[in-house]
Amino acid sequence: MTKQLYSFNPDYVVPPGETLLETIESLEMTQAELAERTGLTTKHINGIVKGKAAITPKTALQFERVLGVPASFWNSLESNYREKLAELEERKQLESEILWLRKLPLKVLLSRGWIKKSKDNIEQVKEALNFFGCASVESWTEVWQKVLHSSEVAYRKSATFESEVGAVAAWLRQGEVLGQDIKCKPYNASEFRKALRKIRSLTKEDPDVFVPKMTELCANAGVCVVFVPEIPKCRVNGATRWLNPSKALIQLSLRYKTDDHLWFTFFHEAGHILLHGKKEYFLEVANNTSDQEEEADQFASDFLIPPIQYNEFVKSRLTKQRVSAFADKLGIAPGIIVGRLQHDGHLSYKFFNDMKVRLDWSE
Template structure:
């Protein structure tokens, strides 16, 4: 883990040198192909590890992650370090707050606080606003940029799953529901989805129930696996040139159903599952165990404008973030805070793919805000009127206008019928 700006600079320099070495190995035709392949994979692995640490430090330093929760005492040292960075404090700042020398904080962090007494850990936690539940919270909303991870699936408290709701939805059955929940999760998702390999980054205006997130993710991955088992998914390529065809489907009355088919052909599983109480979700993007992108929608708001924006937002995560060095599963509430750089990128991706910014600025309906003006612009741009109406309502923060154009009650029935 990177502890300071100096280490950050060293890591950036090291990553650059490793990339140069990688290019040299790739171009070395004198070396045996098998040996060259081994060296390439080793260098790529080192680069990914360093880039992951760099990106994590960027997120913490910028304030994009303002809340993190861990579920093992062994993770407390890392939580303390993350909390310090997220609060914009250097090691010297923390030392000053504790009346200590900076070198002592450096020693603590370099050894992951192994030499610190319990009383000292309590002091550090108090300064950094780290709660007993092994989480840290910045002064902003705890839900904005929340990050959840367990060290190991064995640390999951299965009794905290929404067991009654899972039974009601027929995900679980039996006498021992805690054991059934554990078996369900491990079979549907796998233990890796409860570890740092699949940290859950949550954009929400409300503090989510992390166990409901886990249960919902397991269900989503189970549905995606069913599609893969039936051979419905094509090969995925990190190429978004086909999205113009998806935009055209917004004008089709069966657009949501056809969108699912189009995504399937391009190797992306699109599944629907109602959100669980306490999750406040509209959509999510994650990688399946086999490496296929999975986009899940809750249709919490059964409207066309919401469907298309959330879908393109999650596609933004797929093409911009999902295959990056920082392994995250993205859980999004449409009305969550937009201060997070990663979420702003996904928002911009969605808006620009649906209606490019330079085109949007010329739309008369932005100012006239009448149904007739919206329909004229929609016809000219080749998108459904709900796209324009929803964007106007969002920008004006007025959800009482253009109600007749947002396609209320037209999405859920299509996706529920089509889902296996």
């Protein structure tokens, strides 16, 4: 013989009025008599019996005196009934919203352990909503559509944007989750600028050195920095937003996988924090050319490579030796110089790429 375990999850709920009816019948008491003894109307008692009226704490005390059954029993019975009723109503609602899961990068969320695998689609919807911190699919749609459509996101006008919302929202949400766990001092612009000057010198270090140091330096200035791997169809390499008025968040994806892109993106996001408002989301994607994005670009360019020195340098013949010497003089990674030269058209994208450091996620 084999032993099987069955999970019983009824799709109905028994109102506490049925227990009340059994109780008064065992006492050979009518609903009219109970009404008279409690001071309630017969209609009210009948409403409780049929589940149309609730047992309030006051009614529970009245039942305790008349029936000899503790008020806590009736309160618990009513509470459990209402809770189960809400669960059934929610399950019915979620059943109509299962298709929402198709908008999400569900395989990625599951494989990375951001949400748990559930026994059925309705439970999977619940898990996904828990991850996003939203009570319903409707509220998820309102929150994330509002965020993404109000952001300076170039591709929000594209025909494929709707299918990308789930991926972008998932990537951003994971950043929020990680950022909320980072303890930060209240934001201080002066301290953040000091931190950026120290972080600039960390561009020559390996990730196992610069990641914890830059995270600590920024946290002490009120900015949490998180690294979240890119999600397919997300196409965002960086993002900036404020978790609250005294705590900013910089989120990086390593989408382009070289140190010049990483550092330019980081200082670009830092520019948003220092130069722009606290109520906006900034998502870095290709062809994003708003005024604020251009200001952040300029901030990153000038902070990493002072313009006067850069303009003098590009007048000379470009060799790897000169690039290395210039990088040493500035105290930054040579890959940053190469990336800038390529971007500005002073150097072909085919040249000097071996001076960049490739970055990737460890398994």
